[in-house]
Amino acid sequence: MDDNFFERVYEVARLIPVGRVTSYGAIAAFLGTKGSSRMVGYAMQACGKALPPVPAHRVVNRQGLLTAKFHFGGNLMEELLKSEGVEVVDDQVQDFKSLFWDPSVELAL
C-alpha cells in the first residue's frame, strides 16, 4: 500500500480540477516515468482501494477517449464527466485540448 509509485499517481490524479481531464502519459511524464503511461492506468485499476477515492474518470488517453469506461462499467464514466461539465460524445471528450490539464504545466513544478 505504501507503494510510492501508485500513491504518486493517485496524488496527481486527485489534483485534477473538476471539469478538466488529463492523460496517462501526462501523469507518467510528471512522475518522471514518461514511458510508463501504462503503469499509470495500471495504478488506476487499483485506485478503487485508494483513499480518498481517485477521480479516475478524469483520466483519459492521449486522444481524449474514455478507454477506462470499459472498467467503470457501462457509461458511468461518461456520465460522471458530463456531471462535471465535460462534454463527452461517443466515449470521446469534446474540446479535449481545452479541457486537458497537464500536471507538468498546471502544477508548473
Place this chain on the structure above:
DNA sequence: CCCGTGACGACAT
C-alpha cells in the same frame, strides 16, 4: 527468478 499482462504512447509502414 522468469514470464505474462496491461485504463498507453510514439514511431513506422
Place this chain on the structure above:
DNA sequence: TATGTCGCCACGG
C-alpha cells in the same frame, strides 16, 4: 490519415 508493431515498467503468478 489509418493500421500495425514495439517499447516501457510495475505487479501478479
